[in-house]
Amino acid sequence: MDGRVKVWDLKTKQERTSYRALNSWGSVEFDKRATRLAAAAGEGFVRVFDFVSGLQLLNLKTPTGYLGRLRFLDSGNVLVCSGYGGLQIWRAPSWEEIVAAETSAAR
Numbered sequence: 001m002d003g004r005v006k007v008w009d010l011k012t013k014q015e016r017t018s019y020r021a022l023n024s025w026g027s028v029e030f031d032k033r034a035t036r037l038a039a040a041a042g043e044g045f046v047r048v049f050d051f052v053s054g055l056q057l058l059n060l061k062t063p064t065g066y067l068g069r070l071r072f073l074d075s076g077n078v079l080v081c082s083g084y085g086g087l088q089i090w091r092a093p094s095w096e097e098i099v100a101a102e103t104s105a106a107r
Contacts, residue, residue, distance in 0.1 A: 027070040
Protein backbone atom coordinates (compact mmCIF):
# COMPACT_ATOMS: atom_id res chain seq x y z
CA MET A 1 0.00 0.00 0.00
CA ASP A 2 2.97 2.34 -0.54
CA GLY A 3 1.65 3.41 -3.95
CA ARG A 4 4.02 1.31 -6.04
CA VAL A 5 3.52 -1.30 -8.71
CA LYS A 6 6.36 -3.81 -8.52
CA VAL A 7 7.26 -6.19 -11.33
CA TRP A 8 9.17 -9.35 -10.42
CA ASP A 9 11.26 -11.72 -12.53
CA LEU A 10 9.89 -15.15 -11.59
CA LYS A 11 13.05 -16.99 -12.65
CA THR A 12 15.45 -14.96 -10.53
CA LYS A 13 12.88 -14.03 -7.87
CA GLN A 14 14.21 -10.47 -8.03
CA GLU A 15 12.32 -7.23 -8.41
CA ARG A 16 12.73 -6.08 -12.01
CA THR A 17 11.29 -2.58 -11.70
CA SER A 18 8.68 -0.54 -9.88
CA TYR A 19 6.39 2.35 -10.77
CA ARG A 20 5.31 5.07 -8.37
CA ALA A 21 1.83 6.53 -7.85
CA LEU A 22 0.51 9.24 -5.58
CA ASN A 23 -1.27 7.02 -3.10
CA SER A 24 -2.42 3.57 -4.17
CA TRP A 25 -3.07 1.48 -7.27
CA GLY A 26 -6.41 -0.08 -8.13
CA SER A 27 -5.56 -2.32 -11.09
CA VAL A 28 -2.70 -3.05 -13.50
CA GLU A 29 -2.70 -4.45 -17.02
CA PHE A 30 -0.11 -5.27 -19.69
CA ASP A 31 -0.88 -4.84 -23.37
CA LYS A 32 -0.77 -8.08 -25.38
CA ARG A 33 2.84 -7.47 -26.49
CA ALA A 34 3.91 -6.77 -22.89
CA THR A 35 5.50 -3.47 -23.94
CA ARG A 36 3.08 -1.19 -22.10
CA LEU A 37 1.88 -1.34 -18.52
CA ALA A 38 -1.23 0.58 -17.49
CA ALA A 39 -2.04 1.16 -13.84
CA ALA A 40 -5.27 2.63 -12.48
CA ALA A 41 -4.83 4.60 -9.27
CA GLY A 42 -7.36 5.11 -6.53
CA GLU A 43 -7.07 8.88 -7.03
CA GLY A 44 -8.93 8.67 -10.36
CA PHE A 45 -6.19 8.49 -12.95
CA VAL A 46 -4.49 5.93 -15.16
CA ARG A 47 -0.78 5.99 -15.91
CA VAL A 48 0.68 4.18 -18.90
CA PHE A 49 4.35 3.16 -18.79
CA ASP A 50 6.76 1.83 -21.38
CA PHE A 51 7.70 -1.49 -19.78
CA VAL A 52 11.12 -1.69 -21.46
CA SER A 53 12.38 1.78 -20.52
CA GLY A 54 10.22 2.33 -17.44
CA LEU A 55 9.24 5.80 -18.66
CA GLN A 56 5.76 7.15 -17.99
CA LEU A 57 4.06 7.74 -21.35
CA LEU A 58 0.61 9.00 -20.31
CA ASN A 59 -1.24 10.27 -17.28
CA LEU A 60 -4.97 9.98 -17.99
CA LYS A 61 -7.38 11.70 -15.60
CA THR A 62 -10.92 10.40 -15.27
CA PRO A 63 -14.00 12.24 -14.10
CA THR A 64 -15.40 9.14 -12.39
CA GLY A 65 -13.12 8.99 -9.35
CA TYR A 66 -12.03 5.58 -8.06
CA LEU A 67 -11.06 3.15 -10.80
CA GLY A 68 -11.36 -0.61 -10.71
CA ARG A 69 -10.74 -3.11 -13.53
CA LEU A 70 -8.40 -2.02 -16.32
CA ARG A 71 -8.09 -3.67 -19.74
CA PHE A 72 -6.27 -3.15 -23.05
CA LEU A 73 -8.38 -4.35 -25.97
CA ASP A 74 -6.69 -6.72 -28.44
CA SER A 75 -5.92 -3.88 -30.86
CA GLY A 76 -3.62 -2.43 -28.19
CA ASN A 77 -4.76 1.14 -28.85
CA VAL A 78 -7.92 1.09 -26.72
CA LEU A 79 -7.81 1.14 -22.94
CA VAL A 80 -10.97 0.54 -20.90
CA CYS A 81 -11.42 1.09 -17.19
CA SER A 82 -14.45 0.47 -15.00
CA GLY A 83 -15.07 2.16 -11.69
CA TYR A 84 -17.72 3.35 -9.28
CA GLY A 85 -18.73 6.15 -11.63
CA GLY A 86 -19.07 4.04 -14.77
CA LEU A 87 -16.85 3.15 -17.69
CA GLN A 88 -13.98 5.21 -19.13
CA ILE A 89 -12.57 4.49 -22.61
CA TRP A 90 -9.44 5.97 -24.17
CA ARG A 91 -8.49 5.38 -27.80
CA ALA A 92 -5.07 6.13 -29.28
CA PRO A 93 -4.83 6.67 -33.04
CA SER A 94 -3.25 3.94 -35.15
CA TRP A 95 0.07 4.60 -36.93
CA GLU A 96 -1.86 4.81 -40.21
CA GLU A 97 -4.10 7.54 -38.76
CA ILE A 98 -1.08 9.45 -37.45
CA VAL A 99 0.69 9.30 -40.84
CA ALA A 100 -2.48 10.39 -42.64
CA ALA A 101 -2.95 13.36 -40.27
CA GLU A 102 0.71 14.41 -40.61
CA THR A 103 0.53 14.12 -44.41
CA SER A 104 -2.65 16.20 -44.48
CA ALA A 105 -1.17 18.85 -42.17
CA ALA A 106 1.98 19.12 -44.32
CA ARG A 107 -0.03 20.12 -47.42
